[in-house]
Amino acid sequence: xxxxxxxxxxxxxxxxxxxxxxxxxxxxxxxxxxxxxxxxxxxxxxxxxxxxxxxxxxxxxxxxxxxxxxxxxxxxxxxxxxxxxxxxxxxxxxxxxxxxxxxxxxxxxxxxxxxxxxxxxxxxxxxxxxxxxxxxxxxxxxxxxxxxxxxxxxxxxxxxxxxxxxxxxxxxxxxxxxxxxxxxxxxxxxxxxxxxxxxxxxxxxxxxxxxxxxxxxxxxxxxxxxxxxxxxx
Amino acid sequence: xxxxxxxxxxxxxxxxxxxxxxxxxxxxxxxxxxxxxxxxxxxxxxxxxxxxxxxxxxxxxxxxxxxxxxxxxxxxxxxxxxxxxxxxxxxxxxxxxxxxxxxxxxxxxxxxxxxxxxxxxxxxxxxxxxxxxxxxxxxxxxxxxxxxxxxxxxxxxxxxxxxxxxxxxxxxxxxxxxxxxxxxxxxxxxxxxxxxxxxx
Numbered sequence: 001x002x003x004x005x006x007x008x009x010x011x012x013x014x015x016x017x018x019x020x021x022x023x024x025x026x027x028x029x030x031x032x033x034x035x036x037x038x039x040x041x042x043x044x045x046x047x048x049x050x051x052x053x054x055x056x057x058x059x060x061x062x063x064x065x066x067x068x069x070x071x072x073x074x075x076x077x078x079x080x081x082x083x084x085x086x087x088x089x090x091x092x093x094x095x096x097x098x099x100x101x102x103x104x105x106x107x108x109x110x111x112x113x114x115x116x117x118x119x120x121x122x123x124x125x126x127x128x129x130x131x132x133x134x135x136x137x138x139x140x141x142x143x144x145x146x147x148x149x150x151x152x153x154x155x156x157x158x159x160x161x162x163x164x165x166x167x168x169x170x171x172x173x174x175x176x177x178x179x180x181x182x183x184x185x186x187x188x189x190x191x192x193x194x195x196x197x198x199x200x201x202x203x204x205x206x207x208x209x210x211x212x213x214x215x216x217x218x219x220x221x222x223x224x225x226x227x228x229x230x231x232x233x
Numbered sequence: 234x235x236x237x238x239x240x241x242x243x244x245x246x247x248x249x250x251x252x253x254x255x256x257x258x259x260x261x262x263x264x265x266x267x268x269x270x271x272x273x274x275x276x277x278x279x280x281x282x283x284x285x286x287x288x289x290x291x292x293x294x295x296x297x298x299x300x301x302x303x304x305x306x307x308x309x310x311x312x313x314x315x316x317x318x319x320x321x322x323x324x325x326x327x328x329x330x331x332x333x334x335x336x337x338x339x340x341x342x343x344x345x346x347x348x349x350x351x352x353x354x355x356x357x358x359x360x361x362x363x364x365x366x367x368x369x370x371x372x373x374x375x376x377x378x379x380x381x382x383x384x385x386x387x388x389x390x391x392x393x394x395x396x397x398x399x400x401x402x403x404x405x406x407x408x409x410x411x412x413x414x415x416x417x418x419x420x421x422x423x424x425x426x427x428x429x430x431x432x433x
Contacts, residue, residue, distance in 0.1 A: 013246045016372065027291050027369060037353070038354070039353050041379075047314065053268075104255050159257065163317075170247065189373045195242055
């Protein structure tokens with residue numbers, strides 16, 4: 001079966017069932033996914049541009065009357081496809097916990113303070129070269145109920161569209177050298193070590209703004225049409 | 234700017250988690266605006282306006298209150314709002330994409346138009362269908378399925394439905410309720426009635 005976007009690229013993803021991550025046990029399909037050829041339905045995808053994004057939506061530190069508490073950071077990079085080409089005009093949405101590791105979501109009951117000046121949501125559209133940039137606050141680690149003494153490494157959730165409905169990606173960006181990596185079943189649900197490394201941003205001194213904010217680079221790689229299967233690398 | 238280099242693979246998927254609502258589907262409950270709604274309808278789109286609704290269940294048959302569903306579809310004449318579809322699209326504001334979070338009882342609903350016929354790679358007609366992506370806590374990678382319609386004669390010859398064992402095709406078929414333009418389709422992430430998901 002020929003896929004326009006090689007399906008082997010998907011081997012980088014976690015398997016649906018990852019028993020260490022308890023919530024996956026009753027929500028992962030038991031039956032195998034059925035492979036199917038890509039038709040026009042799969043090869044096209046939503047096109048959104050600047051009408052979806054308001055000015056300032058990419059700066060999470062200026063959405064309220066005051067400045068949020070925490071470490072101001074710049075997160076930037078390129079949306080690329082697997083062939084190395086920039087993916088222009090791609091909507092990038094982010095959401096995250098505040099500096100204390102607390103989400104504004106009503107069901108987050110972690111006893112850490114909410115920040116009235118931080119919602120934690122942003123969006124932008126990649127430019128003609130695929131470049132995107134956010135200004136935000138470094139999120140805190142937080143505990144969760146998966147197992148005894150479970151803590152999520154600090155992360156920013158990202159949602160990206162790309163060229164077609166099959167390039168759609170929702171992922172999490174992590175920060176370099178987090179001591180919680182070995183203990184996190186969500187991070188470790190990705191079986192390949194090199195693939196896990198692609199979820200970790202790198203510290204970017206060159207683009208760090210003196211006297212203002214540290215910078216992290218995170219390139220987001222979506223499926224490409226001419227991708228070489230992973231085994232051949 | 235960093236030079237373009239060929240990456241060694243894609244960025245892996247991670248779960249959307251339990252707390253996406255304020256960022257992706259705030260629907261007026263948080264200090265953030267919605268990029269998308271659960272409707273694709275625009276004033277310039279023509280065709281049959283329909284509602285598709287249902288519930289999402291886990292492997293124990295328990296309603297899933299924290300799923301996000303996204304649909305992607307052509308207009309009533311089978312044309313996608315994407316320049317990669319070279320056919321003319323007269324309804325300039327139609328986008329064909331919508332997003333909906335499930336409520337506390339696992340309910341979802343989309344307002345849209347009945348999609349037209351789209352050819353398969355061999356040029357044969359596919360029965361009218363909508364692509365559906367399912368995201369949720371506990372789902373490390375989103376799942377793809379399709380929504381077909383119970384009142385379409387073309388289902389019998391559809392090349393994708395033909396890949397699916399006959400006794401599982403009902404999991405892809407939204408059933409028209411009475412005389413109303415409402416179709417119902419429940420999703421089962423796991424179990425005896427497990428929805429058919431595709432590797433695409």
